Amino acid sequence: MHPGKALILFGLLLIVAGALLLGAGKFPFLGRLPGDIRIERGNFSFFFPLGTCLLLSLLLSLILWFFRR
Numbered sequence: 001m002h003p004g005k006a007l008i009l010f011g012l013l014l015i016v017a018g019a020l021l022l023g024a025g026k027f028p029f030l031g032r033l034p035g036d037i038r039i040e041r042g043n044f045s046f047f048f049p050l051g052t053c054l055l056l057s058l059l060l061s062l063i064l065w066f067f068r069r
Contacts (some may be wrong), residue, residue, distance in 0.1 A: 001044025028046060029051075030052050030055075031047075031049050031052055033049075033051035033052050033055060035050045036048070036049045036051045036052055037049075037050055037056065
């Protein structure tokens with residue numbers, strides 16, 4: 001791949017990622033799905049959004065599969 005095309009693709013991916021981060025607050029169920037791990041004890045807190053990661057991975061896989069066809 002030509003370096004110019006790679007930079008354009010990388011820039012587009014950054015724009016999409018930024019747009020997703022800006023719109024993430026409009027989906028309050030993300031981060032609160034079954035399977036998301038949250039541990040809070042005293043002054044320690046740990047959060048791992050396993051269910052959310054799986055859902056987003058599935059959606060992204062379906063979108064990419066659709067565009068490859």
